[in-house]
Amino acid sequence: MRFFETIGSAIVIAYDDRPVLTTDPWIRGDAYFGSWGQDYEIPTAQMQAIQDADFHWFSHGHPDHLNIASLPMLTKGEFLLSDHYGNRIKRDLTTAGHRVRVLPDREWIQLSKGIRVYSIANQNQDSLLLIDVNGRLIINQNDSPEFGESFRVRQMAKHFKEVYMLQLHGWGGADMLNLFDPLGRKLTSIEEKRRPIAPRSQISARAMGARKVIPFSSFHRYQREDSAWANDLIPELEDYHSHAMENWPEILPAFLRVDCETDEITSINPPRSSRIIKKPEDFGDSWSDPLTAEDKVKIHHYFNARQTLRNHFGFIEVSAGGSSITIDLNLDKRDVGIRFECPRNSLMTCIEHELFDDLLIGNYMRTTFYNVESLYPRFTPYVAKYADNGGAKSRRELATYFGHYYMRDPIAHTLKRFTNASEMLLRKALPEESGMFRAAKRIYYGLMTR
Numbered sequence: 001m002r003f004f005e006t007i008g009s010a011i012v013i014a015y016d017d018r019p020v021l022t023t024d025p026w027i028r029g030d031a032y033f034g035s036w037g038q039d040y041e042i043p044t045a046q047m048q049a050i051q052d053a054d055f056h057w058f059s060h061g062h063p064d065h066l067n068i069a070s071l072p073m074l075t076k077g078e079f080l081l082s083d084h085y086g087n088r089i090k091r092d093l094t095t096a097g098h099r100v101r102v103l104p105d106r107e108w109i110q111l112s113k114g115i116r117v118y119s120i121a122n123q124n125q126d127s128l129l130l131i132d133v134n135g136r137l138i139i140n141q142n143d144s145p146e147f148g149e150s151f152r153v154r155q156m157a158k159h160f161k162e163v164y165m166l167q168l169h170g171w172g173g174a175d176m177l178n179l180f181d182p183l184g185r186k187l188t189s190i191e192e193k194r195r196p197i198a199p200r201s202q203i204s205a206r207a208m209g210a211r212k213v214i215p216f217s218s219f220h221r222y223q224r225e226d227s228a229w230a231n232d233l234i235p236e237l238e239d240y241h242s243h244a245m246e247n248w249p250e251i252l253p254a255f256l257r258v259d260c261e262t263d264e265i266t267s268i269n270p271p272r273s274s275r276i277i278k279k280p281e282d283f284g285d286s287w288s289d290p291l292t293a294e295d296k297v298k299i300h301h302y303f304n305a306r307q308t309l310r311n312h313f314g315f316i317e318v319s320a321g322g323s324s325i326t327i328d329l330n331l332d333k334r335d336v337g338i339r340f341e342c343p344r345n346s347l348m349t350c351i352e353h354e355l356f357d358d359l360l361i362g363n364y365m366r367t368t369f370y371n372v373e374s375l376y377p378r379f380t381p382y383v384a385k386y387a388d389n390g391g392a393k394s395r396r397e398l399a400t401y402f403g404h405y406y407m408r409d410p411i412a413h414t415l416k417r418f419t420n421a422s423e424m425l426l427r428k429a430l431p432e433e434s435g436m437f438r439a440a441k442r443i444y445y446g447l448m449t450r
Contacts, residue, residue: 029069
């Protein structure tokens with residue numbers, strides 16, 4: 001029997017009489033220094049299937065996708081990775097003794113008689129996986145931005161009987177939103193963030209050629225005292241269906257089984273996990289621990305090595321336990337910068353192991369903007385994606401990095417640049433939070449996906 005199931009946060013289990021493939025199997029432990037816990041339990045049957053599967057695919061290195069505590073439970077299967085520039089994840093997993101295979105980019109690979117996969121890696125150090133189960137296509141976009149792949153995927157989707165879209169959509173609860181201005185005023189408006197999810201997920205699905213949407217990659221809860229505020233940005237299951245547009249892709253339950261022979265859909269109703277708020281100290285973090293002299297040297301080196309920061313920021317300040325260091329980047333921009341305040345233990349772990357994104361997504365670190373509007377696109381991608389994960393820190397390394405991804409699919413990248421430019425014109429003409437902007441965007445994407 002050929003079918004697939006969705007469970008956990010971003011897990012697909014594909015079966016061909018037996019469990020063949022899982023994706024991003026976070027099945028044990030916490031993520032982001034204990035800030036994230038699973039919102040729903042994984043039932044016994046699915047837990048056993050995950051452990052018995054022949055292959056486990058990891059989309060990227062975030063701990064809610066590639067979870068270190070979960071790996072010892074996955075030793076029966078071979079680990080599959082997309083072909084990321086730099087191959088950091090492959091090196092780390094191979095060194096740890098795991099069986100690892102890097103999938104060729106943009107090529108169908110047969111895993112069993114009825115299941116094959118098609119991997120697309122992108123410059124965000126993230127990836128998409130297309131899964132063909134008996135002529136039904138699953139588009140697993142997880143947390144990944146779209147870098148122009150929709151044009152080709154949409155053409156491919158025409159050849160499948162059913163097409164399912166799985167992608168993160170929510171209220172920003174999986175991104176860094178613990179943001180403040182210099183006067184200590186919070187910059188994130190929870191009310192503004194909690195806008196309808198369904199139309200956005202339907203637009204994304206239509207752009208990829210999918211006719212059905214499965215809510216995905218967003219089922220966590222914040223469980224630290226210093227990050228629990230962000231639970232107001234975590235939707236309930238019914239929120240994924242609210243304000244769905246008629247005659248657009250159908251939104252299905254988040255946890256389900258799809259029979260890929262009869263197309264019958266059966267809901268899976270996992271219980272909620274316990275909701276216990278824990279102290280930062282339970283995860284080795286204390287807000288009172290100060291930085292040492294050695295810490296400051298490491299922090300200074302970390303940010304100075306990321307050369308493009310000097311183009312956009314005058315300084316980066318890092319604070320822990322009442323001590324701080326300021327890294328001067330550009331005297332001509334001395335009033336433009338970012339201040340990060342964080343417990344020393346998780347801060348230095350991320351500095352030493354180059355995992356800064358884990359601090360951002362944990363949402364307990366306090367981030368203050370000085371004449372800065374956002375961490376995107378000038379900070380987070382260059383620090384956490386291209387440098388930490390891709391190893392591209394200098395201007396020359398970045399040029400090679402971007403050229404590498406552009407040459408993988410020049411048409412997709414050109415189309416994406418055109419789309420981004422068109423959207424920027426729309427943003428300048430209309431306020432982003434206005435109803436007119438959202439309506440114009442829906443019309444625009446509707447035209448683009450015909």
